Amino acid sequence: MVIAQTNSIPNSALTLQSAIKLTLANAPELHEFTFKQQAIEGDIKTASLKPELIAGIEVENFLGTGEVSGIKDTELTLTLSSVIELGNKLSSRKAFASAQSQAAEVRKQVRTLDILAEVTRRYIDVLAQQALIKAQKDAESLARYTYQAVTKRVEAGASPAFEQQRAEAALARARLEVLTALQTKQGMINSLAIMWGEQNPTFTNVEGDLFALPPSPSLTSLFTILLESPNLDVYAQDARLQTAQVRLTQAAKQSDLSWTAGIRRINGIDETAFVAGVSMPLFAGNRNLGEYEKQRAIQGQLEQQKQSATQNLYHQLNMALIARNNALLNVQTLKNAIIPPLVDALSLVEQAYINGRFSYLEWVSTRQELLNAKQALIQSAKQAHQRGADIESLTAQPLADANVTSFSSKNQ
Template sequence: MQTRNIVATLLSGSLSIFNWAKSTAPPNTVPSTSARFKRIGFRKLILIGLILCGQFSLAQAEATNNALTLNTALKRALEQNPSLKVFDFRNIALGGQLETANLKPAYELGLETENFSGSDELSGFDGAELTVSLSSVLEMGDKRAARQGIVSNGRSVLDAQRQVESLALLGEVTRRYVDVLTAQEQVSLAKEADELASQTLNIVAKRANAGATPDAEVKRAQAAASQAHLTLLSTQQQLEYLKVSLAALWGETSPNFAKIDGDLFHFGADVEFEMLYAKVEKNPAIQIFAAEERLKEAEVRLAKTQSRADISWSVGVRRFQESDNSALVAGFSMPLFSSKRNSGAVSTALAQRNEIFVQKEVALLNMHTQLFRAFHNRKQAILTVKELQNTIIPVLEEALKETQAAYQRGRYGYLEYVSARQELLSARRTLIESASSALTYGAEIEQLTAEPLSAEQYGESTELSGSVQ
């Protein structure tokens, strides 16, 4: 279609040149072709040729740049969607937590004064004792490594969450892409319905002028033509909204594409259900449970390290004002029965870790149900599409031709003619809806398995899961 438009532009431009050259000839003369081109002039020909070349290049560029492919849409969404940018900040936050986890216990500087401002010989500071000390804590049970393990495993969970969000985003892009592709087909069908309604109105009007049908049928045909045109306008408006909705996934408020490329009726090769379900365990939504399990194991290790009591130590110098002497002081302390007091925290951490195993099993069961539903619904939708394409629609097209011919000869009434037309349009509408359902269920299968369903899906090669990494 785009190539035909470009050729038509070139032919139209050439015809304009010829007509303009002809108009420059003197009155009552028919100049030869060579004389006309001599009159135009060599420079003018060059200028016109450049204009035509520019029109051809512009038309070719528009044909190339205004069509959006699914791969381009997926790439734009991954690069520009605002919802994925939060993970950069979460990663920075984990970096800060790791810095904190790497810190050793802080040193404390202490100053203590005793035996001052008392009574008699202890009045003032003459009998005071002044102590300057440095203290800290010796961490026992490898607590520092346990803290580092929590941050490290937290980063693994964050990476899995990013993949889950990315996969969900790619699935949403694919679904909206299919919606736009469906709307494009619906606009084409609405245009065909509008043309059929106009054609019907012309046929009914001719029969009414010949006195073969009442004027009431003409009015009914006029109303049907108006309704078909309104349906076309509504479908075109819906297409524009869906394009805006698709562009919003990469942060644009107005789409910079005129249409999208793809084949609504191309589904690729089928894959066995068992092969698809075997890929479900590789889904980031399942892998995130493995990352959370490792995180909970790290939390259990940290809780167990708290059962080992830390040793507090201090060392310093004490000054005796009364004797003008100094002496070293040192000490240490540790809490008693730490293991018993920490048993509750260990039990809590173990219970939270075991809960992850159950959640993983529940998630696998739910995903099996979703995959089974999507797999069989897609299969049924593809079967419906093939039956409509190969059997139902060809029969209805022949029936419409025969009914129209019979109506023009007066053998059928207006109702039979309109019914045949509506049956054909309804079948084509069902064809579009079934094809859209098949692609939508295919996108759901891709999201559940984290892999493209087929290299031929959507009429082009897409790498859904590869884009998530």
């Protein structure tokens, strides 16, 4: 998600791009995949090895009794043995290890999307809190002005003394809300900095325009984009991995041929002879049948899991889009139809109170309505941004690009 930048933020502010860069460079969860890939590369090297050669030595007819006492009739045999793998086992092992590497890479992409969505959400928390602090400070200034105006009327005998006390309490409450909002903001900044392991944040603000909200793309275009996202590709990679596992298991059904060759020295007749032999297990394929059927069943299970995951992701995408569209509608309505008349109403009620035509309660009530509307506007904009981050995490594509795709599909 791209947050529009403003020029009113001090130099100690952080951009979303910087937050993302810091997180990707320092997130332990992503660096973990580097070691996973190194482990898989080791498996690939191991899988590429051919059967080892085994050298052996065998001594017979020595240190016996009678005719075979001592070593005069000793038979010494030197052998070299190995296995001839049948059933294409070598390539099956390599294909399985390679499929593991591809599956791990896609899982890293999925985890990266989750982390990017989380850092964006925490960034939006801070950005929205900054807007809320501004609204709270405006409310504090208005409460101070109200207190001063009420004090003048009380001193002039135009209003009862309790109104001054109520105005004083309202000003204290407004100050408290500002202090609480500032404290909450610092906690949010700490949570954001934790994403890249920084315990003492060096920034005090974040940059961005909370109310710069691009329109939502269509659900149809989002569904199309989702089909190409890593969130579904991970199931495709799991299916490829399981296919490689099935082939590996199928290759294991074919018995290997063991061979032995060597030379034998017979001391009793002072002669040398060559020896050789081959062996193969009988009925080995039947012993592996159960494992093969198990892996085939898992293969079918993965296909069902993919279909279930697709439906679940469609639902998540639909719900995120509904929430975002509702938030956008709230933002538009609050900005254009609710807040402007409340601003005008507050000005009219203020003047009417000063002229003695309205009560203090009506002034305070109108002021609170305006503050509530501003807070609702901030929360709606925050909701729109955060649900946009959810959509981007699911589709692995920025909303701006998704809008282009949606526009293109409508014009085809």
